[in-house]
Amino acid sequence: MARNKEGLVLVLDVGPTMHAVLPEVEKVCSMLVQKKMIFSKNDEVGLVVFGTKDTNNELTNEVGGYEHVMVLRNIKVVDGNLVEALQQLPRGSIHGDFIDAVVVGMDMLIKKYGQTNKGKKRLCLLTNAASPTKDPYDGTKEDQVNTIAEQMRAHGMKMDCIVVRVTQDLDVDKKILEENDYLLNAFSYKSSTKTVHVDSPTSLLGALRTRNISPVTIYRGDFEMSSKMKIKVWVYKKTSEEKFPTLKKYSDKAPPTDNFATHEIKVDYEYKSIEDPNKSVPPEQRIKGYRYGPQVVPISSAELEAFKFKPEKSVKLLGFTDDSNIMRHYYMRDVNIFIAEPGNTKAIVAVSALARALKEMNKVAIVRCVWRQGQGNAVVGVLTPNVSDKHHIPDSFYFNVLPFAEDIREFQFPSFSNLPSSMQPNEQQQEAADKLVQMLDLAPTGKEVLRPDLTPNPVLERFYHCLEVKSKQQDAAVPPLDETLRKITEPDPELISQNKAVIDEFHRCFELKENPKLKKSSRRLLKEKPTGSNEEGLGSGAVQAIDAIEYTSRVKVEKIGDLDPVQDFEAMMSRRDGTEWVNKAIQDMKNKIFDMVENSFEGDTYHKALECLVALRKGCILEQEPKQFNDFLHHLVKFCQEKDLKSFGEYLASHEITLISKKEAPDSEISEEDAKSFIVKREPKAEN
Amino acid sequence: MDIDPDDVFRDDEDPENELFQERDSTKEMLVYLVDASPKMFSTTCPSEDQKDVTHFQVAVSCIAQSLRTQIINRSYDEVAICFFNTRERKNLQDSNNVYVFNVPEREELDRPTARLIKEFDSIEESFSKEIGSKYGILPGSRDNSLYNALWVAQALLRKGSAKTAEKRILLFTNEDDPFGNIKGMTKMDMTRTTLQRAKDAQDLGISIELLPLTRPDDEFNMSLFYADLLGLEGTNLTQFKALVGERFEDMKDQLRKRMFRKRKIRRLKFIITDAISIEVNTYALVRPTNPGTITWLDSVTNLPLKTDRSFICADTGALVQGTPKLFQTYKNESIMFSTDELSEIKRVSTGPLRLLGFKPLSCLKDYHNLKPSTFVFPSDECTLCSNFIFCIHFNLLAVFFAVAFYGSSTHPQLVALVAQEEIMSTSGQVEPPGMHMIYLPYSDDVRPVEELHTDTNAMAPRATDDQIKSASALVRRVDLKSFSVCQFANPALQRHYAVLQALALDEDEMPDVQDETLPDEEGMARPGVVKALEEFKLSVYGENYDEESDSIASGKTSDASKKRKAIADKATEESAKVDWSDLADKGELKELTVPKLKYYLTANGLSVSGKKEDLINRILTHLGK
Numbered sequence A: 001m002a003r004n005k006e007g008l009v010l011v012l013d014v015g016p017t018m019h020a021v022l023p024e025v026e027k028v029c030s031m032l033v034q035k036k037m038i039f040s041k042n043d044e045v046g047l048v049v050f051g052t053k054d055t056n057n058e059l060t061n062e063v064g065g066y067e068h069v070m071v072l073r074n075i076k077v078v079d080g081n082l083v084e085a086l087q088q089l090p091r092g093s094i095h096g097d098f099i100d101a102v103v104v105g106m107d108m109l110i111k112k113y114g115q116t117n118k119g120k121k122r123l124c125l126l127t128n129a130a131s132p133t134k135d136p137y138d139g140t141k142e143d144q145v146n147t148i149a150e151q152m153r154a155h156g157m158k159m160d161c162i163v164v165r166v167t168q169d170l171d172v173d174k175k176i177l178e179e180n181d182y183l184l185n186a187f188s189y190k191s192s193t194k195t196v197h198v199d200s201p202t203s204l205l206g207a208l209r210t211r212n213i214s215p216v217t218i219y220r221g222d223f224e225m226s227s228k229m230k231i232k233v234w235v236y237k238k239t240s241e242e243k244f245p246t247l248k249k250y251s252d253k254a255p256p257t258d259n260f261a262t263h264e265i266k267v268d269y270e271y272k273s274i275e276d277p278n279k280s281v282p283p284e285q286r287i288k289g290y291r292y293g294p295q296v297v298p299i300s301s302a303e304l305e306a307f308k309f310k311p312e313k314s315v316k317l318l319g320f321t322d323d324s325n326i327m328r329h330y331y332m333r334d335v336n337i338f339i340a341e342p343g344n345t346k347a348i349v350a351v352s353a354l355a356r357a358l359k360e361m362n363k364v365a366i367v368r369c370v371w372r373q374g375q376g377n378a379v380v381g382v383l384t385p386n387v388s389d390k391h392h393i394p395d396s397f398y399f400n401v402l403p404f405a406e407d408i409r410e411f412q413f414p415s416f417s418n419l420p421s422s423m424q425p426n427e428q429q430q431e432a433a434d435k436l437v438q439m440l441d442l443a444p445t446g447k448e449v450l451r452p453d454l455t456p457n458p459v460l461e462r463f464y465h466c467l468e469v470k471s472k473q474q475d476a477a478v479p480p481l482d483e484t485l486r487k488i489t490e491p492d493p494e495l496i497s498q499n500k501a502v503i504d505e506f507h508r509c510f511e512l513k514e515n516p517k518l519k520k521s522s523r524r525l526l527k528e529k530p531t532g533s534n535e536e537g538l539g540s541g542a543v544q545a546i547d548a549i550e551y552t553s554r555v556k557v558e559k560i561g562d563l564d565p566v567q568d569f570e571a572m573m574s575r576r577d578g579t580e581w582v583n584k585a586i587q588d589m590k591n592k593i594f595d596m597v598e599n600s601f602e603g604d605t606y607h608k609a610l611e612c613l614v615a616l617r618k619g620c621i622l623e624q625e626p627k628q629f630n631d632f633l634h635h636l637v638k639f640c641q642e643k644d645l646k647s648f649g650e651y652l653a654s655h656e657i658t659l660i661s662k663k664e665a666p667d668s669e670i671s672e673e674d675a676k677s678f679i680v681k682r683e684p685k686a687e688n
Numbered sequence B: 001m002d003i004d005p006d007d008v009f010r011d012d013e014d015p016e017n018e019l020f021q022e023r024d025s026t027k028e029m030l031v032y033l034v035d036a037s038p039k040m041f042s043t044t045c046p047s048e049d050q051k052d053v054t055h056f057q058v059a060v061s062c063i064a065q066s067l068r069t070q071i072i073n074r075s076y077d078e079v080a081i082c083f084f085n086t087r088e089r090k091n092l093q094d095s096n097n098v099y100v101f102n103v104p105e106r107e108e109l110d111r112p113t114a115r116l117i118k119e120f121d122s123i124e125e126s127f128s129k130e131i132g133s134k135y136g137i138l139p140g141s142r143d144n145s146l147y148n149a150l151w152v153a154q155a156l157l158r159k160g161s162a163k164t165a166e167k168r169i170l171l172f173t174n175e176d177d178p179f180g181n182i183k184g185m186t187k188m189d190m191t192r193t194t195l196q197r198a199k200d201a202q203d204l205g206i207s208i209e210l211l212p213l214t215r216p217d218d219e220f221n222m223s224l225f226y227a228d229l230l231g232l233e234g235t236n237l238t239q240f241k242a243l244v245g246e247r248f249e250d251m252k253d254q255l256r257k258r259m260f261r262k263r264k265i266r267r268l269k270f271i272i273t274d275a276i277s278i279e280v281n282t283y284a285l286v287r288p289t290n291p292g293t294i295t296w297l298d299s300v301t302n303l304p305l306k307t308d309r310s311f312i313c314a315d316t317g318a319l320v321q322g323t324p325k326l327f328q329t330y331k332n333e334s335i336m337f338s339t340d341e342l343s344e345i346k347r348v349s350t351g352p353l354r355l356l357g358f359k360p361l362s363c364l365k366d367y368h369n370l371k372p373s374t375f376v377f378p379s380d381e382c383t384l385c386s387n388f389i390f391c392i393h394f395n396l397l398a399v400f401f402a403v404a405f406y407g408s409s410t411h412p413q414l415v416a417l418v419a420q421e422e423i424m425s426t427s428g429q430v431e432p433p434g435m436h437m438i439y440l441p442y443s444d445d446v447r448p449v450e451e452l453h454t455d456t457n458a459m460a461p462r463a464t465d466d467q468i469k470s471a472s473a474l475v476r477r478v479d480l481k482s483f484s485v486c487q488f489a490n491p492a493l494q495r496h497y498a499v500l501q502a503l504a505l506d507e508d509e510m511p512d513v514q515d516e517t518l519p520d521e522e523g524m525a526r527p528g529v530v531k532a533l534e535e536f537k538l539s540v541y542g543e544n545y546d547e548e549s550d551s552i553a554s555g556k557t558s559d560a561s562k563k564r565k566a567i568a569d570k571a572t573e574e575s576a577k578v579d580w581s582d583l584a585d586k587g588e589l590k591e592l593t594v595p596k597l598k599y600y601l602t603a604n605g606l607s608v609s610g611k612k613e614d615l616i617n618r619i620l621t622h623l624g625k
Helices: A016-039 A058-063 A080-087 A098-113 A141-154 A174-190 A201-207 A301-307 A345-361 A427-439 A458-472 A483-489 A493-498 A500-527 A537-556 A565-573 A580-598 A606-622 A626-642 A646-654 A672-687 B006-010 B038-042 B055-073 B114-121 B123-131 B145-156 B184-203 B226-230 B234-239 B248-259 B339-346 B383-398 B465-477 B491-504 B527-541 B545-555 B559-576 B580-586 B594-603 B612-623
Strands: A007-013 A044-050 A069-077 A121-127 A157-164 A192-198 A219-224 A230-237 A265-273 A286-292 A295-299 A314-322 A336-340 A363-370 A379-386 A396-401 B027-035 B044-046 B052-054 B078-084 B098-101 B165-173 B206-214 B264-271 B277-283 B294-298 B305-313 B326-330 B333-337 B353-360 B374-378 B400-406 B413-420 B423-425 B428-431 B434-439
Touching (some): A007 A016, A016 A121, A016 A201, A016 A458, A016 B326, A044 A080, A058 A098, A069 A098, A098 A121, A141 A157, A141 A174, A141 A192, A157 A174, A157 A201, A286 B491, A295 A301, A295 B491, A301 B491, A336 A345, A345 A363, A345 A379, A345 A396, A345 B465, A345 B527, A458 A483, A458 B326, A458 B339, A580 A606, A606 A626, A626 A646, B027 B038, B027 B055, B027 B145, B044 B055, B055 B123, B055 B491, B098 B145, B145 B184, B184 B206, B184 B226, B206 B226, B264 B374, B294 B305, B559 B594, B580 B612, B594 B612
Parallel strands (some): B027 B165, B165 B206, B264 B353
Antiparallel strands (some): A044 A069, A265 B305, A286 A295, A314 A363, A379 A396, B044 B052, B078 B098, B264 B277, B277 B374, B326 B333, B353 B400, B400 B413, B423 B428
């Protein structure tokens, strides 16, 4: 552990021109120290500020000069005090000299570690490089920088330079800026210095690498283009998500007097048989089972080992293809990088030749990779060229995993071009949208805001901030999201207000249509079947309940009641879970009508009976049962005559209830003429 | 709803759980209704290997394939396979010309089993003998096989309620006019009853989908009958395309795409500006498929085991009840967080998906990727949404992508919305139109690996123009013209499921699954390719590289390996000085120091870890004592 400890000196510019961004500097530096306190407790950090009125450093005492550089803290193991100190940086009043400050920081590192700890010594310079540097006693400034860089190299020191220039209209000479930039560049040429230019407070928070993860190769070996042509490559992870810290579960069981209590909770799993829940099954009696349809297929680990896919460790070229064949959205995972074996000039040249050829031709390489021996699967991925524009960085490839056939779901979506014209945008809308895109351009003239490489994770920032707050006051509430971080999650209010006219125009074009549609769509939302989204759970649940009521009422109709015979009849007719229901419905309805006619008192039920008869007629036509109805009608009319219920016959005639004709239902044997004349024909008879 | 308290803990291991899992609650009940009329057997289309394939074979092989996919991905779905226009009949209703295919130990509508898949694979051979093909709608008879088929399918789907399951009938046929050979009243009558039957089914929440098979010269005329059956009108009708496939593969592709119902992950509100927001649905078009979860079984009874989880206090060993609080050690203190506080920390944005602006596509680098993308499509029938998407779409297609903040509760992230143009091919839609949501990394997620091994003084070697030219020649030679991302099956997964199927059916022989991902050795051995490779090799490596590389390899052993070698040499030397066997016999090994013991172990290639006792034991074992 201690072997890997890093020695870091933060060299911070606190001069007057830096005051605006100092809150962010405080945040990013304290976050860096906080993370060190959690993930690499043994790292040592020193703190130097420059641009202060006072001077306090060993070099001044020893050799003089180096004014306005203050060592706030010597190199020491990280602790809470350092975080505190970083959160209250002094505001300086002098334009400091960053070269002086770098020398002081370097001196501290040399004095502390000497030649030891090679490669783990780092300086971190944070400045706007807007103040003039002093001329050295002898030689040029460039010579001085070269000497310093030489020293840094000799001691295996690295430097991160973050140059913050939020506003361009700094009240300083352009010449000074140019000169300083030139000097900083000289650093990167001569030593392991990385310079990042930052133009917003938000990017500043993302510019400093707050957690060092030592990169580990996931593959070292041959990139086989064929069995004869191989290139030695190393593969690293290029992106890998920094996860939210895994918190431990807290146990309050330990007595408060126990100072060494860990308060941790262990999770214990017990496997119990279903037949006897009290019996625990020992590990050797357990066997893995995989689902295959309804079956669970047991496979012992020996079998699994014997049958499983065991590819050889290798990286093989499958071929090249046009980059347009590989859509961006098929990239499956975090990204790896293929670099040629360091120090192997021929491999570097080979990778370079291939990368540049691919880039020129807009091609990509398809490769099959098995990173480790014994790995259970092979991946197929795409190599895209990463041609370096820095002279000292060799060319390389990015590697992205591609999906297998099983991983793709080919859903079909309606085509946009086939939609009716009412759904297509009009010219005005198109224009408004065009303007919106132009106005909300986040990368005007090459100055990209919210670059992923410089954008901090707001959740992690907030977590560490909250952690610090809580360490001082256990019950403190979660602090609100920092304003600087809000720029990541919400559109920049400045950008919005600058382009208010465009946005208003955009609103006008789209809003007119919005209101009715929005309501409609929200209603539709409720009608949707539940599809698994939690947010929808509530709405659809309610609808389901309603559905269920309807559903049961429909299903449960098994006989025709008195209350609403027509509805019951229709429900029964539409029951499709058996053929018998139609016949039963017709039969029931016939009985009902007979009852009504028979039991009527001065025609009080005639109306209802007529309704039922109409429903029955309709039902019989739909269900192709004209004979049933026709016979029934004959029967009914005859019945009326016999029982001296002529009034019902008249009632029917007046409402033009006829037999079902051939025209309405092909199965009927009654012609249209006959059907119409049915009642009429009967009437005289009835009068007889 | 019951919220699982562990969800909060699980974040780290399983990001965006919901992205990778689909719920079982939306299970599907599906009846494959296959026309087995003679016409299905007489119409053919050419396949890749020059053999003619009948439409019946197309349908059957598609179903076989989708059963396989189903058992892997969605094994809770229930399926039934039903042929109509058959000679034999087998169904509960005892209707003529309808045959429900099934295997033992399975209900007619049930989850697909290994046996079903296996027997269905050989259906073609047994079909004519056991089921037989016979057109069921004939003049003079009152039989209506299509009506019967729908009736049987509907009866099969009676199981389960419409609330919890989606019910579908997939109808495969190449007959656009099923009642074409009968006339007059009977035809009208049959048409009407069949339509009524279909309508009844639809009223009960069963959707009927038609997969019409045709040949290019013989168009499937929807308006003759099926438009009415499906209730298609106007634009819907014109949009409905029959499967016109000249080739078997095309047809299979189209069928495969249509057979799967799309499922959305969730509905999101996409906030464009403060005043305007639209509803969009997200879909998972690309997700890694895994071998499925492990169920622990009792090896004696083969019954699944119940897992009990308990929290035990590490200090006292007491059982901890309830949901514990979480803590992070910081400044030697335990800083406590409640789950509410943690979710509050993660709530950094106000909207689910919020537009921040636009950037040119060149800003989206190849390394800006963390996990599979999600497809975004406007939710149905919202004019505004689609209008907006259109407008933006055209813009985006050119050069831009939209940057938005996706405020999920577990992983709030910056995302890039990249527009995708619709791409069609002979086998239908290849890429749907819409937007792909690509999850962007944060600064902490990107590692500056390139700078790791840089020599600050030296210029990095670069290829010369000649070398690039020879590389170009090679690239041109080994060109995969029609490469598509999904052309390879996952070899490990294929093997896994083949083994599972074999075990499930108690087969003795383990199947051999071909690994499609291996390079095309034959192609690589073509003289042109070999020559291009040789030239490239010569150009970048110079002559005699192979011998050189061997010497380089031996000469350039790293410091660590040199050291390791030195240690081994020393160990052999030192170990030779001691008569180990003698010492072991006398029990004097423990008199030796640990470093000395280690000499023996190193010299014999054994592990040197553990306590002194372990070392001695290991030596004794090695000596065979």
